[in-house]
Amino acid sequence: MARWEPNAPERLANAALDLFAERGYENTTVIDIAQRAGLAKTTFFRHFQDKREVLFGRGTVNELLAEATAAAPATAGPLEAVAHALDAAGRQVFTSERREFIARRQAVIAANPELREREALKNLALIASMVDALKRRGVPELTARVAAELGALASTIAYERWSQTTAGEDFGEIARQALDDVQASTAFC
Missing domain, CATH: 1.10.357.10 (Tetracycline Repressor, domain 2)
Known part of the structure; x- marks a missing residue:
């Protein structure tokens, strides 16, 4: 996916869930999530404080x-x-x-x-x-x-x-x- 595509929070959340299911929550990093979503780590932190926030929101x-x-x-x-x-x-x-x-x-x-x-x-x-x-x-x-x-x-x-x-x-x-x-x-x- 190109980095400019819309819906970054949704893409990050879906990537996180995919990775949590594949690797487990503990074995998934923010970098893994951002890469899976086709985004930079900084984009992740623009939308979420940490990987827990993907699941729990704000x-x-x-x-x-x-x-x-x-x-x-x-x-x-x-x-x-x-x-x-x-x-x-x-x-x-x-x-x-x-x-x-x-x-x-x-x-x-x-x-x-x-x-x-x-x-x-x-x-x-x-x-x-x-x-x-x-x-x-x-x-x-x-x-x-x-x-x-x-x-x-x-x-x-x-x-x-x-x-x-x-x-x-x-x-x-x-x-x-x-x-x-x-x-x-x-x-x-």
């Missing part, structure tokens, strides 16, 4: 969920605001075009304890973002925490369901169903 999902939670209709209760955020994640992150990339990313993370730990920390940050957004909506802290935790659980369940489907189902719809299922299951606790 907090854009946190921002998306917080903004979407805050943008939910004023009449929405805490769980409905979280559902609104999950809808936004489905429209912007968990799209059918990104399904293969997301599945490959998850396989790399699952194979590496350090990356699983990083993913767990990222999920805690996502929950904190939703809690803050709900509190800004005037939701009491405990209620915000419970709604965000239930939303995170529903998101995890939805991701599992979505990644196992081949029918191109919408993540937002699956997430709303998962949130309904989680909420219904609390009646038995």
